[in-house]
Amino acid sequence: MSAIPDHIEACAVAVPESRPGSHSTRTALAYGLPSAAIGFTYMLNQLYLMKYTTDVLMIAPAVMGIILAVSRIWDAVFDPIVGYLSDITRHRLGRRKLWILAGSVPLTLSFIATFIPLPGLGSAGLVAWMSVAVIVYFTALAAVMIPHMALGSELSTDYHMRSKIYGSRHVFFVLGSILSLVAMFAFIKAGKDGPEALRAVQDPIIIVSAIVCIVLIGCLLLGAPEPKENQGRVEKGFLKKFAHVWANRHARIILMTTFIENLGTAAISVMTVYFAQYVVGDPLVAPLFVLAFMVPSMLSVGFWVALSRRYGKSRLWLWSMMGTGLCFLGFFVTPFIDSYTWRLIVVFGATLGAGFANGCGGTMGPSILGDVVDADEHATGERKEGAYFAIWQTVVKGATGVMMMLAGFALQFSGFLPNQEQTMQVKLTITSLNGLLPFICFMIGAWVLKHFKLTPEEHARIRSDLDARRQCNPAA
Numbered sequence: 001m002s003a004i005p006d007h008i009e010a011c012a013v014a015v016p017e018s019r020p021g022s023h024s025t026r027t028a029l030a031y032g033l034p035s036a037a038i039g040f041t042y043m044l045n046q047l048y049l050m051k052y053t054t055d056v057l058m059i060a061p062a063v064m065g066i067i068l069a070v071s072r073i074w075d076a077v078f079d080p081i082v083g084y085l086s087d088i089t090r091h092r093l094g095r096r097k098l099w100i101l102a103g104s105v106p107l108t109l110s111f112i113a114t115f116i117p118l119p120g121l122g123s124a125g126l127v128a129w130m131s132v133a134v135i136v137y138f139t140a141l142a143a144v145m146i147p148h149m150a151l152g153s154e155l156s157t158d159y160h161m162r163s164k165i166y167g168s169r170h171v172f173f174v175l176g177s178i179l180s181l182v183a184m185f186a187f188i189k190a191g192k193d194g195p196e197a198l199r200a201v202q203d204p205i206i207i208v209s210a211i212v213c214i215v216l217i218g219c220l221l222l223g224a225p226e227p228k229e230n231q232g233r234v235e236k237g238f239l240k241k242f243a244h245v246w247a248n249r250h251a252r253i254i255l256m257t258t259f260i261e262n263l264g265t266a267a268i269s270v271m272t273v274y275f276a277q278y279v280v281g282d283p284l285v286a287p288l289f290v291l292a293f294m295v296p297s298m299l300s301v302g303f304w305v306a307l308s309r310r311y312g313k314s315r316l317w318l319w320s321m322m323g324t325g326l327c328f329l330g331f332f333v334t335p336f337i338d339s340y341t342w343r344l345i346v347v348f349g350a351t352l353g354a355g356f357a358n359g360c361g362g363t364m365g366p367s368i369l370g371d372v373v374d375a376d377e378h379a380t381g382e383r384k385e386g387a388y389f390a391i392w393q394t395v396v397k398g399a400t401g402v403m404m405m406l407a408g409f410a411l412q413f414s415g416f417l418p419n420q421e422q423t424m425q426v427k428l429t430i431t432s433l434n435g436l437l438p439f440i441c442f443m444i445g446a447w448v449l450k451h452f453k454l455t456p457e458e459h460a461r462i463r464s465d466l467d468a469r470r471q472c473n474p475a476a
Contacts (some may be wrong), residue, residue: 083390
């Protein structure tokens, strides 16, 4: 941490320990609203796009797999680029808002193009259309999502107000994800009556959701004031900025914790359908398991934000990770339960508890990273939220990719055979991936997070120093 000059220390006497949050619930609401649209479009792409393109558009699964793989690789490359570019951007609209506005139009148009391709295309034309639409979608998503997450850290310097801001984002993202499940159910049901019936239901929903996305982004642009004083406070040098991120000990711990935690949650998301069909005994309950996780995760945010004021954000996140892991460990006993009813009771109980605990990490994780950015400013004099949240997103996506690969290999070597009664070895493999592995990941993540030392008191001292610097030198 850099030393503070004597004249700054003199100014610091007149500065409060932590500048109070200057933004209201209205600002947090305006900030969070676009996440509902982002969550809806993202989850629909995650859960439904592959099935739609292979079963309805008749694109070969291998071809669609290549398109999705290329889009994700490019997505991982583009995240740090857009984070860095938004950090160094100068514009009267704001360095974050400019990118969010610029990305919103291609985001919505590519989302429509993905699910409503131009009629009359041949097989090759359809593959080309889908390739462009999917890659543009994920490029535009990064152009919106990375600056949006970075903006949350800038909207308030207050330790607890940041939790409220990111809590709003988590609530609306999960709400959008839940609505995508409802839409997917409607699409699958309509598709049973043929392509025409599917288009009659799907096309209006896709178009309306794209319009709503633009409206919600407009609410953000009008209702969340971006501070202009942070512009021009990042020197150019792409690799140097990300070297600063890794050199920040606080950041390393948060990023490692995030990676480990997301390994656990990715295992659950990948294996839920397999678990429902081959262990619980009913594939139709898989969406209910997802809802049982998402709804309490969304509803618990206010509880966690209030509790963090008493116990601190990192400590609360640590406890919630341990609670999430213990809940998912309950899945491991389901192969040994003969009663279908009792299997449901155990699984729904564990899922509800895990979802409730997970609401903490979805709120506290990015909020703490915003505090870490303050520590970076204290050391470097720069405000580079874009670099920090770009790496955050890359870590999350990397964890998902690693777990998808591991799950595939584990199923393959366990002797899994699709659409058949599975052996106990396969069932134990599925429950290990869906219960034991997440438990281990969450416990290791909690142990790593235990070493995080940026306390509320230390953050207050850093903020006091930073505020004093600006008071003595407003151009700093």
